[in-house]
Amino acid sequence: MSKLSGKRVAILASNGFEESELLEPLRALRESGAEVDVVSPEKGSIQGMRHFDKGEKVDVDQALADADASDYDALVIPGGLFNPDALRADDNAVRFTRAFFQAGKPVGAICHGPWVLVNADVVGKRELTSVQNIQRDLENAGARWVDREVVVDQGLVTSRTPDDLPAFCSKLVEEIAEGRHKGQERSA
Template sequence: MSQLAGKRVAILAADGFEQSELLEPMKALKQHEAEVDVVSPKTGQVQGFKHFDKGEQVAVDIKLSEADAGKYDALVIPGGLFNPDALRVDDQALAFTREFFKAGKPVAAICHGPWVLANAEVLKGRTVTSVPNIRKDLENAGAKWVDEEVVVDQGLITSRTPDDLPAFCAKLVEEIDEGRHGGQKRSVA
């Protein structure tokens, strides 16, 4: 049996996600036999980007309004500029995100993805990283921001950019395998 067999992970995405920040974690999770669903406010497909250029479209598995956070073991929020900017003002996306924190489940966000966490008001007292452009937003939401490849704070995994994806994906798999917001307060790879 593989490391994540029997685990189910939601990737919360809207149009404008950074392609590698959705596809690489999805690939890592599936390599470890996790079931992965792309959850989105819309049905059909969501449009990925490679920086400023349109990339691949990814099929939506479950519409956000029909998704139940209780059926998932973890949540991933990819970055890109447009994806988290749309999700952070979507009340259903914020409520869905908060459910993972209430249940103590692992949550991973990369690049601009932590914007969603700031608006969900789940960052107070947490140590995080992100793309530097949103540092002040995260600090204003109560987080301690650090410039590190990957930061883990009680099951909350954050990274800065696509360059950090190998470390981000490794910690994502590790935290889901552990299955909780717990363990040591903060570890850095």
């Protein structure tokens, strides 16, 4: 039996996601037996980026407007500069993200992905990491930012850059296999 058999995971992304930060977790989760949906404010497909160059397009499985966090066991937010910046300004994306924390479900965010967590008001007093240029934003939101390839805090898995993807994907699978995390909830 696969490690994540019976688990359903949402990858929340928009146009401008960093290609490897969506595709590698998607592959790792599926290889571990999870059912994975790309959830997006856009319908059809979304444009990936390889840093500042256009990368692959990825099909959207579920429109964010129709998505319900209670249908999923975990959430992944890939980085890229444009993707998290658009998502953090989207009320539906912020609400969807916050619901995973309120339910104590595992969440993974890499690179600029933790920007969405700031707007969802779920980073306070957590230890996490990200790409260095959003460190101050996370600290201003109350996080304890550290410079490590992967950080796990009560089911929240964060990493810095695509170089950290092997460690990020491994810890993400481990946390999702573990399931619900007591103490992840935080009052807003």
